Amino acid sequence: MSRVCQITGKAPISGNTVSHSNIKSKRRFLPNLQTKRFFLAEEDKWITLKLSTEGIRTINKNGLYTVVKELRAKGHKI
Secondary structure (H helix, E strand, O other), X not given: OOOOOOOOOOOOEEEEEEOOOOOEEEEEEOOOEEEEEEEEOOOOEEEXXXXXXXXXXXXXXXXXXXXXXXXXXXXXXX
């Protein structure tokens, strides 16, 4: 599960590199992933998540505990 956001599920997508002469060759667009540690106060422990920047904004908006609770409901081990 490398290069996949644990919250949003964003993964690499494929596309084309287009040169000036309009020659197309395949390339990958990688998500902007960050490895970030959060302190989960309800359980008194640190957790490390691999997140896209959109996932970090989701945690800032909804709160860490609610996001972790939703992930565990989906079956992710955190």
